[in-house]
Amino acid sequence: MSDAVFIPRFRRASDDSPLMRLVLIAVALGGLALLVVMPLVVVIGQALAQGWGAAIASLASHDAWSAIRLTLLITAIAVPLNAAFGIAAAWFITKFDFRGKAFLITLIDLPFSVSPVVAGLCIVLLFGANSTLGGILIAHGHPVVFAVPGIVLATVFVTFPFVARELIPVMIEQGRAEEEAALTLGASGWRVFASVTLPNIRWALLYGTLLCTARAMGEFGTVAVVSGKIRGQTATMPITIEMLYNEYLSVAAFSMAGLLTCLALITLTLKTGLELRHADALAATRRH
Amino acid sequence: MHIQIDQIAKTFGTTSALHPVSLSIPQGALVALLGPSGSGKTTLLRIIGGLEYPTAGRVLFDGQDATNMSVQDRRAGFVFQSYALFRHMTVFDNIAYGLRARPRASRPAPAQIAQQVTRLLDLIQLPDIGSRFPTQLSGGQRQRVALARALAIQPRMLLLDEPFGALDAKVRKELRQGLRDIHDETGLTSIFVTHDQDEAMELADMVVVMSMGRIEQIGTPAQIRQTPATSFVRDFTAA
Numbered sequence: 319m320s321d322a323v324f325i326p327r328f329r330r331a332s333d334d335s336p337l338m339r340l341v342l343i344a345v346a347l348g349g350l351a352l353l354v355v356m357p358l359v360v361v362i363g364q365a366l367a368q369g370w371g372a373a374i375a376s377l378a379s380h381d382a383w384s385a386i387r388l389t390l391l392i393t394a395i396a397v398p399l400n401a402a403f404g405i406a407a408a409w410f411i412t413k414f415d416f417r418g419k420a421f422l423i424t425l426i427d428l429p430f431s432v433s434p435v436v437a438g439l440c441i442v443l444l445f446g447a448n449s450t451l452g453g454i455l456i457a458h459g460h461p462v463v464f465a466v467p468g469i470v471l472a473t474v475f476v477t478f479p480f481v482a483r484e485l486i487p488v489m490i491e492q493g494r495a496e497e498e499a500a501l502t503l504g505a506s507g508w509r510v511f512a513s514v515t516l517p518n519i520r521w522a523l524l525y526g527t528l529l530c531t532a533r534a535m536g537e538f539g540t541v542a543v544v545s546g547k548i549r550g551q552t553a554t555m556p557i558t559i560e561m562l563y564n565e566y567l568s569v570a571a572f573s574m575a576g577l578l579t580c581l582a583l584i585t586l587t588l589k590t591g592l593e594l595r596h597a598d599a600l601a602a603t604r605r606h
Numbered sequence: 607m608h609i610q611i612d613q614i615a616k617t618f619g620t621t622s623a624l625h626p627v628s629l630s631i632p633q634g635a636l637v638a639l640l641g642p643s644g645s646g647k648t649t650l651l652r653i654i655g656g657l658e659y660p661t662a663g664r665v666l667f668d669g670q671d672a673t674n675m676s677v678q679d680r681r682a683g684f685v686f687q688s689y690a691l692f693r694h695m696t697v698f699d700n701i702a703y704g705l706r707a708r709p710r711a712s713r714p715a716p717a718q719i720a721q722q723v724t725r726l727l728d729l730i731q732l733p734d735i736g737s738r739f740p741t742q743l744s745g746g747q748r749q750r751v752a753l754a755r756a757l758a759i760q761p762r763m764l765l766l767d768e769p770f771g772a773l774d775a776k777v778r779k780e781l782r783q784g785l786r787d788i789h790d791e792t793g794l795t796s797i798f799v800t801h802d803q804d805e806a807m808e809l810a811d812m813v814v815v816m817s818m819g820r821i822e823q824i825g826t827p828a829q830i831r832q833t834p835a836t837s838f839v840r841d842f843t844a845a
């Protein structure tokens with residue numbers, strides 16, 4: 319910082335040459351355009367190929383409505399569950415010393431490394447009609463596979479790491495001192511959590527939760543295996559998009575894809591908006 | 607409060623942080639735990655405050671066994687090494703925290719809490735910083751706020767871990783006197799950790815010299831200087 323103030327005329331030895339900088343910026347922007355903006359334009363373009371009317375009409379069909387409602391329902395169940403699991407796991411890992419900690423951290427990452435199809439098959443094996451557990455559940459009228467509980471289970475599994483992974487580094491960096499201070503001041507364990515731990519992790523929690531939300535809405539692979547893809551019943555938005563596309567109904571497919579993208583963008587906008595509004599508090603919780 | 611440490615030992619896994627140590631601290635004393643880094647000072651302080659349980663031995667407060675008393679019930683005013691102020695709260699809310707955390711029956715009314723906080727801000731001679739956040743304070747100010755926060759719960763003792771560690775020499779000198787004044791005013795039994803022998807000798811009534819998890823000598827600053835009990839004490843205080 320300071321050398322930039324006192325000797326502004328000289329380039330620092332660590333600076334790249336102007337040409338190099340230009341190339342890097344061009345590559346970054348080009349990549350962004352190719353990987354992010356282009357697909358977005360294509361999706362919206364295809365959806366509106368036959369005008370707004372056709373796009374909206376395709377979304378108003380019974381099956382489309384069912385898919386939208388189902389995806390929102392699954393997200394509304396899976397995200398709070400994983401926020402709670404994530405907080406519990408991160409808290410447990412960072413506030414206690416115990417053997418096998420590294421193993422537990424690896425375990426949290428498991429959903430990222432296991433193929434979604436394999437995860438889906440595991441759920442089918444565990445809860446399917448041919449398993450003991452599945453048999454009992456079906457006999458009592460609570461089928462898991464090819465039903466909503468299975469999709470929830472699959473989504474929870476796949477999106478489990480998001481919240482925990484955001485929280486763990488933040489909680490490690492912040493240490494235990496503030497919690498200990500609160501304890502010495504007479505606060506109960508629960509009060510310490512609510513008044514010290516939670517406020518200190520709220521931004522990481524929000525970020526993790528929003529990522530989790532975006533992913534939960536978009537999850538395809540595991541859900542494809544466990545849902546049975548029953549139109550109007552267990553077909554989520556991503557599943558419906560695939561089915562429509564395979565039937566060459568490209569306006570309907572891309573309209574729903576556009577809607578799914580919009581939901582994800584709303585999530586991101588929300589995050590950015592909150593970050594801008596609370597920039598001060600954000601800085602205060604990040605650094606002492 | 608009269609604090610007794612009776613054959614306290616502490617091990618972390620295979621490392622032994624405290625070999626059995628015993629110590630009696632009379633009511634109202636200002637005691638320094640003095641020793642090089644890693645000698646077990648913080649561990650001993652945390653055991654007295656209830657943040658760590660000893661592997662063996664007893665802690666007694668006014669003759670009563672307090673070894674298994676919870677950290678909340680001990681009511682020890684603890685000042686942490688890096689102060690551990692709540693970063694998302696204003697100075698006012700930091701100091702009020704302990705009062706608001708009391709059970710509903712004994713919790714003061716908001717007006718009383720405000721009055722108490724104002725009084726404490728005056729005591730640490732920073733009357734105008736109530737609405738600031740910890741990040742907006744200097745190191746010396748943070749330390750005093752941490753002290754005020756600890757005093758707010760009307761503690762039964764004051765425990766300070768390297769309270770001047772992170773400060774520059776000039777501020778150190780000022781705050782040393784500040785701690786002495788507050789100690790004399792409140793009459794609280796106070797224990798502070800330091801690795802700076804000048805600080806210990808100048809401030810404390812009683813100095814406990816520690817090394818490698820053992821107590822080498824207990825005495826007044828004059829006794830430690832004039833008749834060091836071991837060669838370690840002689841070398842350490844000569845340095």
Ligand SMILES: Nc1ncnc2c1ncn2[C@@H]1O[C@H](COP(=O)(O)OP(=O)(O)O)[C@@H](O)[C@H]1O
Nearest residue numbers: 618621622623642643644645646647648649650
């Ligand atoms: N939580 C802990 N886990 C493992 N070892 C610890 C822990 N706390 C302290 N120790 C060890 O105990 C010894 C004494 O530490 P400490 O009481 O912090 O010393 P001091 O405060 O005198 O520098 C050191 O060897 C330290 O590494």
Ligand SMILES: [Mg+2]
Nearest residue numbers: 647648649799
């Ligand atoms: Mg220490």
